[in-house]
Amino acid sequence: MKHKEIRKKLLRYLDAELSQEERAEIRLHLERCEQCRKDIKLLSGAWNLSQPIRRVQPSPLLWNKISLQLEGKAQKGRLVHKVELFVRQTARPALTAAVVVLGLFIGIKLGNRVMMTELSSRQTVISLQSQSEFGLENFRALSPGSLGGELAALMEYENE
Amino acid sequence: MKESELIEKIKGDDGTALRTFYEIYKDMVYNVCYRMLNNRQDAEDATQDVFVKAIRSVHRFRGNAKLSTWLYRIAVNTGLNYTRRKKIVAWLSLDFLVGKDEYFPDNAQAGPDLELEKNESEALVQQAIQSLPPRQRTAVILQRYEELSYKEIAEVMKTSLSAVESLLHHAKDNLTEKLTALLK
Known part of the structure; x- marks a missing residue:
């Protein structure tokens, strides 16, 4: 067996759940491998210390709850408890998540609207600027009847 | 009766x-x-x-x-x-x-050193057991804490004796790895 395989079997070795041959092989490996010796010491400590001698006891009132539920009287109480549990554990986080998502949605929408307004006002400024820079002023000097002159007259007509 | x-x-x-x-x-x-x-x-x-x-x-x-x-x-x-x-x-x-540690037993109490050490060991073993796949976890709990035989575990889990053997075999190997990592 390789080191890795042996390491995996240490707990079963401690619980004496391996065959004679496997146990002998692991014993031999432990004599040579310091790492596995350290690991088995740690494992054995935790595994044996936590031997489950201690049994836990239910609350003395548990039978009352059970008999009430069996009689159907606890249905209301249990329902209230379930609703409370649902609100505390499911509805509240879900509501928080919904508020966050809604906030994000409103934020994105508002952001888009502000950006669109800004863009359209910028476009208007640019269009006015470009008109003044490249538009009528440059065509005004052209003689009427020429192509440039006709275009300038047309733009002036459209602006009016 | x-x-x-x-x-x-x-x-x-x-x-x-x-x-x-x-x-x-x-x-x-x-x-x-x-x-x-x-x-x-x-x-x-x-x-x-x-x-x-x-x-x-x-x-x-x-x-x-x-x-x-x-x-x-x-x-x-x-x-x-x-x-x-x-x-x-x-x-x-x-x-x-928030990284809530759901595995720490809620009845661990500070006490004398050995008791504290026992609680810590129990917490680590519990943590390792809780992280096993459901069927492996069930088999380990029934064997370790309820001290049921393989045959009884097989009856409770409605499975064969060899399946229980295999479940416990894999569970223990997984536990060795998990516990070794937790103990370091």
Whole structure:
């Protein structure tokens, strides 16, 4: 067996759940491998210390709850408890998540609207600027009847 | 009172028999639920469910298995359902974001050194057991804490003896790896 395989079997070795041959092989490996010796010491400590001698006891009132539920009287109480549990554990986080998502949605929408307004006002400024820079002023000097002159007259007509 | 007699009386809704049934099996059921859920309150809720389910469906108990085996089966299934529900609730509650340690036993108390060390060891072993896949976890709990034989585990889990052997084999190998990592 390789080191890795042996390491995996240490707990079963401690619980004496391996065959004679496997146990002998692991014993031999432990004599040579310091790492596995350290690991088995740690494992054995935790595994044996936590031997489950201690049994836990239910609350003395548990039978009352059970008999009430069996009689159907606890249905209301249990329902209230379930609703409370649902609100505390499911509805509240879900509501928080919904508020966050809604906030994000409103934020994105508002952001888009502000950006669109800004863009359209910028476009208007640019269009006015470009008109003044490249538009009528440059065509005004052209003689009427020429192509440039006709275009300038047309733009002036459209602006009016 | 004989087991068959007790069952008949439970079927007849005899109040004293119901109480006797509860008194006999309450520790067994509660401990299985506690080991599966690692939390006293959840274990108590699950125990309540187990007894209510058992009493309400006792007419379906045919006596093929021992009453304790049948109850173990209900307890294990209820425990597994609660675990699944807890996982969903934890996910919805976003507990994983705050790194809540759900495995630390809630009854660990500071005491003398050995007691403290025992509690720490128990917490680590519990943490490692809780991280096993459900069927492996169930087999380990039934073997380690309830001291059931392979045959009894097979009956509770409705599986074959060789399947139990294989489950425990893999569970122990996984536990070795997990515990070694936790202990370092």
